[in-house]
Amino acid sequence: MENTKGISRARFIAGAAAVGLAGAVLPASRAAATTGESRHRGLKHRGVVYTVGAGETPGTAWSAARMCRDIRVIRDELHADTVDVTGDGVDRLTATAVEAAERGLHVWLQPTLGDVPEREILDSIAECGRFAERLRRQGASVDFSVGCEFWLFVPGIVPGETVLDRVDNLQKGNVDMARMQRRLARFNAKAAAVGRSVFHGRLSYAAAQDEEFEPVDWNLFDVVGIDYYSCFRQPADHVRELRPYQRWGKPLAITEFGTCAYAGAPEAGGMGWNIVDYTKEPNEIKGDPVRSERTQAAYLVDLLQVFESMNLYAAMVFEFVTPDAPHRPDNPRYDLDLASYAITKPVKDDPDDPASGWQWEPKEAFHAVARQYGRRARTAPRGHHG
Template structure:
């Protein structure tokens, strides 16, 4: 067994840090000149070790951002994820009221399996109520990347302990996959028992061997980089054998020169060894590279005939933009389409306002053209 290097697993950590629209029927084999679902990922908060990626949470702020996703980004779908059940449902409700298709994904970090199952049950019950109440599709995403985030599959009490275990290469992958599939099956049972809509899962496509026969949609977190589009086609071909719609729940890159090639590892440019995070001088802010990469990948997914795609992510309040302080411009290492400026720079719970990056405008133009 070849050892899997640390970068392969941390690539998935960057995703923290993964259908059909009403009246549209699409199959994985059906070629289409446009994406049926044109979305964006939206973080409602959460993280490991009691951390909250959205330390400041106001429903009024969230509603303003959801409105911008619909009216300014020209999306017709929002992929809502996070750890707090109430925030998830409030955000999904706001999105449905805006006329958006919604996918809802509870995320758990190092929580016991029984706690994850109970959280999914609560979300599934609420999602079914929303599905019956609104004339838009609601999709339930049972979770993401369980082999890394969920105890009891890979040895280790925390995410990083599990990564460390896997990097050593001394494991029985067949046994790990057996445990993974058993837990996925339990999550699917909970989802099916409480939710009558379509379900999927945010898979770490380079690690987890998902039995997609028990899902309605193949859901992927896809951060691969290829200079040649044909190499994307080659890498993604294996997911077509299930004969199901393919939905890209996450993709993207950060905001500096070279970020596209680093893909999901872009966040790792930050030096956390001192009192405050620092961006080393060799990295140069580059909004155009992020914009070009997102537009290119949306073109790839369209050409592949996929059901939809959602860039990761709309906004990252925990990575503020500091336009006049390049070494501390944490937004360079953010995947977000918007840059956040806090009123009180050192306080993560401070009020903020956001400005669109070039990537926002690129995605907006792509969606506006496809929706016309």
């Protein structure tokens, strides 16, 4: 299998639910008299995650021209007001952040460099944070997140040389949880300190949704960020699960949420991607999942309605496009888009050529989110983007 730098984020959204482990509990809650959410109704920022990885093949390599077109679509057709610019490669991150800011979008900038020495990750945080600060001083609306699920990406917190090695060790129970959480807390503190030293706007971090698995001292940050992949039949159950994160008295952002486009995918949570057999070349779909774009669309709309009802600070759909998971309507066995959380589907000019050109097409989820965001945009007061 390719190294972890070449693995799409959608293919290892492990999350605490997938690991199934528990550890220390967060500090006792404190009263939250007035949160950042209380000054607005509904979601303040309606967004989508836009990943800027290098691409796994020449055909899916990052393209500035394609990115610019995508950002325009995100604003004008998806009706999002926020782009969560994430991934590795400082040049790609900053170019995308600039494009989003120039288009009047709120920028949530989040570097996610992984499987390199700790010092390199901190240096990347510093470089991206300095750039975010320059954008902020120029008048752009910017939040800066120091990273995502450090236990997954940063070597030395969980045993294992790569992301997949660390997930494997967690699933097999080959981890001292108390030691892991101490190491995680130390790195969180380092990352927050670096972020504070270069960025003077709202600082955040994207944590797994299980507080017992990944306890975070949110005193280090201005915005609580949660990657959220739960599935409940009743909206009240989502509210009940998310309410504890508001006890810190700080705005709550859903930094990722989503599901794949097949029947039963929401129940798989953050492991919906695991219907692909990556040991085979070419990769192929395991079993016989039934494609259902309607399932994905309905899940996203249901959660957006929950987030609106809770007056959350932000919610970012995961994700806009996953170039390395092409749609194969002619051959379901190789329809890797089934395992993608993206709201668009890549279609290659030549499905059998890794270097082939491609374009994305909107899924039902794209249209559903666009309707939801569009309704909210029409009723939002002036200045709502700030």
